[in-house]
Amino acid sequence: MRREAIDVRVALLGYGTVGAAVHRLLEEQGDEIERATGHRLRVVRALVRDTARERGFSPDAGVLTTDFAAVRDDPAIGLVAEVMGGLEPAGEYVLELLRGGTPVVTANKQLLARRGPELFEAAAAGAVQLRFEASVCAAIPVIKVLRESLVASNVHRVLGIVNGTTNFILSAMEAGSTYGEALAEAQRLGYAEADPAEDVGGLDAAAKTAILATVAFGSRVPVEWVDVEGIEGVTREHVAAARAMEMHVKLVARATLVDERVDVRVGPALVDSHHPLAAIEGAFNAVMLQGDAIREITLEGPGAGGLETASAVVADMVSIVGTTGTGFLQNDPVWRDLEQLPAGELTSPWYLRLEVEDRAGVLARLAHELAAEGVSVARLVQQPGDGHAVLHVVTHEAPQGGLERALAAIRSLPESRGGVSALPVVSDRGIEDLGWA
Amino acid sequence: MRREAIDVRVALLGYGTVGAAVHRLLEEQGDEIERATGHRLRVVRALVRDTARERGFSPDAGVLTTDFAAVRDDPAIGLVAEVMGGLEPAGEYVLELLRGGTPVVTANKQLLARRGPELFEAAAAGAVQLRFEASVCAAIPVIKVLRESLVASNVHRVLGIVNGTTNFILSAMEAGSTYGEALAEAQRLGYAEADPAEDVGGLDAAAKTAILATVAFGSRVPVEWVDVEGIEGVTREHVAAARAMEMHVKLVARATLVDERVDVRVGPALVDSHHPLAAIEGAFNAVMLQGDAIREITLEGPGAGGLETASAVVADMVSIVGTTGTGFLQNDPVWRDLEQLPAGELTSPWYLRLEVEDRAGVLARLAHELAAEGVSVARLVQQPGDGHAVLHVVTHEAPQGGLERALAAIRSLPESRGGVSALPVVSDRGIEDLGWA
Numbered sequence: 001m002r003r004e005a006i007d008v009r010v011a012l013l014g015y016g017t018v019g020a021a022v023h024r025l026l027e028e029q030g031d032e033i034e035r036a037t038g039h040r041l042r043v044v045r046a047l048v049r050d051t052a053r054e055r056g057f058s059p060d061a062g063v064l065t066t067d068f069a070a071v072r073d074d075p076a077i078g079l080v081a082e083v084m085g086g087l088e089p090a091g092e093y094v095l096e097l098l099r100g101g102t103p104v105v106t107a108n109k110q111l112l113a114r115r116g117p118e119l120f121e122a123a124a125a126g127a128v129q130l131r132f133e134a135s136v137c138a139a140i141p142v143i144k145v146l147r148e149s150l151v152a153s154n155v156h157r158v159l160g161i162v163n164g165t166t167n168f169i170l171s172a173m174e175a176g177s178t179y180g181e182a183l184a185e186a187q188r189l190g191y192a193e194a195d196p197a198e199d200v201g202g203l204d205a206a207a208k209t210a211i212l213a214t215v216a217f218g219s220r221v222p223v224e225w226v227d228v229e230g231i232e233g234v235t236r237e238h239v240a241a242a243r244a245m246e247m248h249v250k251l252v253a254r255a256t257l258v259d260e261r262v263d264v265r266v267g268p269a270l271v272d273s274h275h276p277l278a279a280i281e282g283a284f285n286a287v288m289l290q291g292d293a294i295r296e297i298t299l300e301g302p303g304a305g306g307l308e309t310a311s312a313v314v315a316d317m318v319s320i321v322g323t324t325g326t327g328f329l330q331n332d333p334v335w336r337d338l339e340q341l342p343a344g345e346l347t348s349p350w351y352l353r354l355e356v357e358d359r360a361g362v363l364a365r366l367a368h369e370l371a372a373e374g375v376s377v378a379r380l381v382q383q384p385g386d387g388h389a390v391l392h393v394v395t396h397e398a399p400q401g402g403l404e405r406a407l408a409a410i411r412s413l414p415e416s417r418g419g420v421s422a423l424p425v426v427s428d429r430g431i432e433d434l435g436w437a
Numbered sequence: 438m439r440r441e442a443i444d445v446r447v448a449l450l451g452y453g454t455v456g457a458a459v460h461r462l463l464e465e466q467g468d469e470i471e472r473a474t475g476h477r478l479r480v481v482r483a484l485v486r487d488t489a490r491e492r493g494f495s496p497d498a499g500v501l502t503t504d505f506a507a508v509r510d511d512p513a514i515g516l517v518a519e520v521m522g523g524l525e526p527a528g529e530y531v532l533e534l535l536r537g538g539t540p541v542v543t544a545n546k547q548l549l550a551r552r553g554p555e556l557f558e559a560a561a562a563g564a565v566q567l568r569f570e571a572s573v574c575a576a577i578p579v580i581k582v583l584r585e586s587l588v589a590s591n592v593h594r595v596l597g598i599v600n601g602t603t604n605f606i607l608s609a610m611e612a613g614s615t616y617g618e619a620l621a622e623a624q625r626l627g628y629a630e631a632d633p634a635e636d637v638g639g640l641d642a643a644a645k646t647a648i649l650a651t652v653a654f655g656s657r658v659p660v661e662w663v664d665v666e667g668i669e670g671v672t673r674e675h676v677a678a679a680r681a682m683e684m685h686v687k688l689v690a691r692a693t694l695v696d697e698r699v700d701v702r703v704g705p706a707l708v709d710s711h712h713p714l715a716a717i718e719g720a721f722n723a724v725m726l727q728g729d730a731i732r733e734i735t736l737e738g739p740g741a742g743g744l745e746t747a748s749a750v751v752a753d754m755v756s757i758v759g760t761t762g763t764g765f766l767q768n769d770p771v772w773r774d775l776e777q778l779p780a781g782e783l784t785s786p787w788y789l790r791l792e793v794e795d796r797a798g799v800l801a802r803l804a805h806e807l808a809a810e811g812v813s814v815a816r817l818v819q820q821p822g823d824g825h826a827v828l829h830v831v832t833h834e835a836p837q838g839g840l841e842r843a844l845a846a847i848r849s850l851p852e853s854r855g856g857v858s859a860l861p862v863v864s865d866r867g868i869e870d871l872g873w874a
Contacts, residue, residue, distance in 0.1 A: 025730060029589035035655075036588045120771070133586075139731040141586035149570075149578035149752040151473045152466035159863065218472075219775035227780070238860065241790060241829050244818075252863060256783060263778040270788045272864035276737060279716035293462060293748035294576040294738060300713055301734035311730035315586040334557070338656035341700040343664070346693060351707050353678060381681075392678050423675065426596065426689060427709035 006038065008321055011045040011071040013093055014084025015064065018107060018134075019046060020057040021310035022081055029314070035335055039321045045071050047084070047093075072096055079320060081313050082106040083134075091115055098122035098130060105316040107134035107309055113207035113223040116214065129320050134312035136208045137162055137285040140301040141315065146215045146289065153291035155216045156257040162208040164283035164303045165192045165199035166231045166251040170268075171281050173239050174248065179232070191283050191304075201230035205253050205266040212287065213255035213264050221255070221262055229267035238268070246273045250280070276300075344401025348424040349378070351394050354410060355419030358389040362415045366391065369409040373402035388417045394425060443475065445758050448482040448508040450530055451521025452501065454743035455544060455571075455750065456483060457494040459518055462744075462751045470751075472772055476758045482508050484521070484530075509533055516757060518750050519543040520571075528552050535559035535567060542753040544571035544746055550644035550660040553651065566757050571749035573645045574599055574722040577738040578752065583652050583726065590728035592653045593694040599645040601720035601740045602629045602636035603668045603688040607705075608718050610676050611685065616669070628720050628741075638667035642690050642703040649724065650692035650701050658692070658699055666704035675705070683710045687717070713737075781838025785861040786815070788831050791847060792856030795826040799852045803828065806846040810839035825854045831862060 010026065012019045026033070026041045034040050043063060051064040068089070071077060080097050082104055084090050091111050094104050099122045106112065112119065112135050123130040133143045137160075146155065161167050168191045172182035183200070186192035198204045206226040213221035231251050242249045252269040255262065271278045276298045280286045285303025290296045302308045356362045363382070370377060375398040383390045395403070403422060411420050447463065449456045463470070463478045471477050480500060488501040505526070508514060517534050519541060521527050528548050531541050536559045543549065549556065549572050560567040570580045574597075583592065598604050605628045609619035620637070623629035635641050643663040650658035668688050679686045689706040692699065708715045713735045717723045722740025727733045739745045793799045800819070807814060812835040820827045832840070840859060848857050 021730075025589050029591070032588055032591075036584075139590075140734060141582050144586055145578050145582065147473075148756065149581055150748075151469055151755050152462050152751045153576075153748055154466070154469075214771060217775060218772045220771045221775075225777050233858070235858075237790065237827075238858070241788070244829075245788075245831070247788075247862070247864075249860070250863075252861075256778075257775075258778050258783065260775055261778040262775050263783045265783070267861070269861045269863050272862070272866060274718065275863055275865050276716060277863065279713060281711065293458075293744050293751075295742075295745065297577060297736065297738035299734065299736055302732045305732075307730050308732065311587075311590055314589045314730075318588050319585065334651060334657045335655045338654060338694075339698050340662050341693070341695050341698040346695065346700045346702070351678070351682075351684075353674065390674075392681075394682070421670070421675070423686070424689075424704070424706045425684070425709070426687075426706050426712055426714065427684075428712050429709060 006040070008039045008041050008078045009044045009076050010041050010317070011047070011074070011077045011080045012043060013047045013071070013080060013082045013090065015046040015048045015055060015059070016083070017306035018083040018309045018313065019081075020055055021306045022083060022313050023059060024057045025310050025314045033314075033318060037318055037321045041079070041317060041321065045074065045077065047071055068093055072100065077102060079317060080104050081317065082108055083313065087111055087114065094119060095122045098126045098128060101126040101128055103128040103130070103320050105131045105134070105313050105320065107132075107313055109135040109204070109207040109211060113210040117220065131316035131320060132211070133316045134309045136211050137287060137301070137303045138305060139308040139311045140285060140287065140299045140303065141312070142212070142287045142289075142299050143215055144315070144319070145297070145299065146212075150289065150291060150294065153293045155289050155291040157290040158212050158216050158253075158255040158287060159277060159290070160209070160212065160253040160285070160287040161250055161277055161280045162212075162253045162285050162287065162303060163199055163202075163205040163251055164285055165196065166205070167280060167285070168283045169200070170231060170234065170249050170251065173234070173236065174243070178236065179234065200232055202228040202251065202266040205251060209253040209255055209264050209266055212253070213262060216255060216289070217257055217262060219262065221264055225262070225264050227265040227267070231268055234268050242270050245270070247271055248273065248278045250277060252277065344404065345399055347397045347399045349395055349397055349427065350375075350403055351392070351423045351425050352407070353419065353421045354391040354393065355385060355388050355417040356391060357415045357417060358384065359415070362389070363391075365413055365415065366410055369413070370395070370406045372409070373406040374398065375403055375406050443477070445476045445478050445515045446481045446513050447478050447754070448484070448511070448514045448517045449480060450484045450508070450517060450519045450527065452483040452485045452492060452496070453520070455520040455746045456518075457492055458743045458747035459520060459750050460496060461494045462747050466751070470755060474755055474758045478516070478754060478758065482511065482514065484508055505530055509537065514539060516754060517541050518754065519545055520750065524548055524551065531556060532559045535563045535565060538563040538565055540565040540567070540757050542568045542571070542750050542757065544569075544750055546572040546641070546644040546648060550647040554657060568753035568757060569648070570753045571746045573648050574724060574738070574740040575742060576745040576748045577722060577724065577736050577740065578749070579649070579724045579726075579736050580652055581752070581756070582734070582736065583649075587726065587728060587731065590730045592726050592728040594727040595649050595653050595690075595692040595724060596714060596727070597646070597649065597690040597722070597724040598687055598714055598717045599649075599690045599722050599724065599740060600636055600639075600642040600688055601722055602633065603642070604717060604722070605720045606637070607668060607671065607686050607688065610671070610673065611680070615673065616671065637669055639665040639688065639703040642688060646690040646692055646701050646703055649690070650699060653692060653726070654694055654699060656699065658701055662699070662701050664702040664704070668705055671705050679707050682707070684708055685710065685715045687714060689714065781841065782836055784834045784836045786832055786834055786864065787840055788829070788860045788862050789844070790856065790858050791828040791830065792822060792825050792854040793828060794852045794854060795821065796852070799826070800828075802850055802852065803847055806850070807832070807843045809846070810843040811835060812840055812843050
């Protein structure tokens with residue numbers, strides 16, 4: 001039984017990369033959001049400095065405005081997302097909206113870390129919600145998990161890699177770059193600003209750490225409490241020593257509850273390669289939450305990016321307009337009837353281990369059988385076995401059905417020694433990058 | 438402004454490890470739950486087979502009952518957690534409760550994977566919620582994240598390590614054990630049942646995969662669709678080949694959306710060491726969610742355990758009694774005033790890099806300065822530098838203040854060459870286990 005969707009009129013403060021992505025997600029995912037909430041979220045106003053500038057996602061005529069009053073004084077606007085950044089005028093705008101009874105979603109970590117008390121007081125005065133998932137680690141839902149899933153878990157320690165720029169630079173230094181080279185590469189790829197001070201000096205991570213500590217411990221942790229050290233002092237010697245001990249140099253954010261007192265810090269640390277944070281490479285972020293009942297839960301994902309940040313903004317909007325009583329989220333998760341993919345159609349790269357007689361021409365016959373089913377060999381290693389040869393093959397993406405037919409043919413070759421097995425390969429990298437030691 | 442807490446009377450179906458842990462969490466974390474929801478959850482009934490058996494957490498007199506009717510027919514009971522396991526009678530009990538209008542939280546993956554349609558139909562008929570976070574990967578909040586944070590993310594692929602027993606066995610095989618030895622060790626540690634078939638054969642993972650696919654894709658995915666292969670066929674040769682290619686053998690659960698059709702499978706795979714799932718060791722679980730707007734988010738944590746499972750059951754209870762409008766969760770996260778830990782009090786193991794003159798007695802003086810401040814050396818490596826010696830020291834846990842005083846003293850030694858730096862070490866293992874290559 002489908003109820004009539006109720007429109008919620010949305011305004012955006014700011015229409016840069018994140019704002020345009022929020023608008024696009026709300027339009028493209030409108031059906032999903034309506035199914036989950038019973039509401040259709042429509043962007044009716046977007047505050048910008050210059051309405052004439054080219055925009056990545058074109059809003060309808062009349063949506064762009066340079067006048068904040070057009071947002072504040074429109075009683076039909078039910079929800080505002082602040083995606084303009086900066087402390088002012090963003091702070092005043094958000095305060096006015098909250099006091100006036102409009103719920104706000106913000107992606108602004110510095111605003112939240114520096115003016116949290118005022119903002120939440122205004123939200124209470126207006127009896128509306130202020131949500132801020134996007135302010136910490138973009139799409140990674142750490143705020144929601146802390147506030148809703150871990151209420152009874154006594155989280156006493158938060159450990160994180162919460163700045164992608166510095167993690168990218170440190171990963172590049174591990175791969176042999178100097179600090180200067182790595183920074184230049186990060187700037188070239190758009191991971192670092194022209195003025196990288198806020199990232200490499202740890203200030204971006206400090207604001208996120210203050211927010212995480214506040215939410216995790218339920219006590220106001222001002223950003224001024226965070227002991228901050230950047231990565232400027234990390235040398236190749238540190239990286240080399242870390243490698244010798246099977247550790248990695250990471251910029252680690254830490255919030256710790258010690259005898260009901262709070263310690264918050266951001267600084268370079270050596271992370272043991274067996275620790276979940278050690279595996280966080282490049283511009284990714286991760287946050288580990290340690291608590292009594294959960295031991296430790298780690299959330300990992302892209303910590304920045306316009307679309308990723310927008311997805312967190314939209315998730316907060318969905319939480320505000322509400323999912324209670326709509327059936328979909330609370331009860332049956334099913335809303336469509338998809339079919340099963342026929343057996344054999346799924347493609348994957350594959351690892352094959354084949355035991356064959358060690359004589360001329362075998363390789364050619366195997367390659368022929370694979371090629372006949374469209375299975376293309378990416379890497380091949382031949383090892384001597386016990387009176388026979390063992391072939392290790394890694395294929396490019398190939399459908400399972402073709403692979404199985406090729407293996408059946410290979411098994412029935414006179415040269416086959418019977419030992420034929422296949423495992424799918426899971427890799428984010430190209431198969432070409434896999435080595436053989 | 439604190440509102441009066443409203444009691445919610447809770448019944449448990451089953452009072453084994455998980456049930457007792459749920460009861461304990463509800464009592465010990467009662468204040469936190471009340472702050473978050475405005476409700477006090479009280480266990481008033483627990484269905485067991487034998488009321489006389491010894492229990493880990495002792496319920497009050499009259500709570501234990503062997504009569505399901507005492508739960509079903511008590512109109513004062515507002516919420517039931519099914520933690521007894523098995524398909525029957527658990528299934529009938531849950532159906533009766535839902536139809537009668539009582540919300541249910543369940544940790545029962547087989548029940549959900551096999552009788553999901555009936556259960557959700559009953560929930561709809563009773564107009565109540567059925568929540569099941571604990572049915573997949575215990576404390577890892579993957580169901581909530583999929584259903585509430587990723588509504589607009591078009592998740593098209595779920596990859597997971599969702600069975601701790603098999604992951605433990607495969608980790609042990611990588612460390613040199615045979616399959617038989619690893620299984621025996623898992624049984625000794627309580628990670629594997631006496632009859633391990635459901636785990637090692639992949640059936641446990643298959644049920645979780647069906648649930649994850651259903652929630653991720655919004656379409657019913659019956660457990661019968663899951664193509665299942667266990668780890669019984671994994672050999673040391675596979676593990677060795679994986680290592681040669683810098684990969685790991687893992688039992689991987691996969692749900693993939695291909696052209697609006699669903700492929701679900703569980704089986705051994707080779708996972709590239711750079712992939713987030715490769716780092717999941719021992720009995721831990723992880724689930725990676727891939728979608729358009731989020732790229733990929735990975736959630737990792739303990740996938741089993743009584744307390745961990747109970748924490749997910751309690752999280753679902755908190756979601757059902759609701760957090761809307763209670764101020765704490767929706768608005769200001771702050772409910773207490775903690776103090777800052779004084780500077781220097783936080784303890785950590787430390788890595789120290791010290792450049793000193795290469796002559797007799799230097800080591801003794803350094804060790805003396807460290808010991809004078811209570812800093813105990815766990816490992817020390819001396820390397821020749823350019824006309825001097827470089828010492829790499831890893832300490833046991835030591836407070837930062839003492840360490841900094843010791844370093845100041847070392848810097849002022851006549852033997853010091855000035856190069857003194859310190860980084861904290863983050864490790865889950867004992868410092869003793871760190872090597873030097």
